[in-house]
Amino acid sequence: MGLRPVPVDDWLEPASPDELAAKVADLDAHPDAVAWLPGSEAAQSELAGVLGASPATIEGCARAVVDDLCLLDGETLVLVAGAVAHPNRWRLADKLGAPLLGVHGPVPGYPGRLAGQVERVLRSLTPGRAVERRSWALLDDPTLHQPVPTAGVPASFDPAGLWLRVERQALRRLPVTGAVVFAIRTRQWRLDELAAHPGQAGGLAASLRSTPDDLAGYKGVAVIRPALLAWLDRVAAGVS
């Protein structure tokens, strides 16, 4: 699962004013990036208190920090509110009201390989702790707002025509309502920029090697995997 503890007071990474402005512009351009269910108002308001955001709604929260935000509630971790300007090939409207297992419906192997562990960790998350993980995607399109599930799948390998999206995901529990906050900070680089970072290329190669075939297919990298791995290995070895 790749979860690491982070200090709860530093659970979100700092962002520049330009990054925040770009994210707010994406929220303005996509009103359906924000949605919530009746009954989630108290959790939205509690999150706003944590973030110092106003108004005390999920939208107010989303305009205060660069991270995309989701609120999950109850034993089955139902997605009750979200503000997601930079979805990686999913739509908030398709997921709102679903438990975490349902949210991951299209992810191959999730019920067997991950669901049990993820739910155990999230149920045991206390308000004094926070955790983070990273996940990556490769798209042939640098647009950060990607709601279409099949968008951006590369047909061929070209490091100058692919963008590596890395999501830094952070989770914490709110003390009063008990809702879990899932914050997603998306950064991206054109893949050829990795040529200057052999260590990161090696890390991505290792992650790609350990990605099961069905998950690689879902992530849209099955076709380019051999060429991508060969390139990453050359970069990691300093011979690109």
Ligand code: HEM
């Ligand atoms: C903390 C443990 C979690 C793990 C290990 C996990 C794992 C995964 C994996 C493996 C994928 C497939 C894409 C990829 O490889 O990056 C995925 C997709 C996704 N995850 Fe999670 N996830 C976690 C938590 C969450 C939470 C708390 C949410 C709350 C909303 C969430 C929402 C999603 C969504 C919306 C997708 C895209 C699904 C789609 O394509 O329809 N994940 N997750």
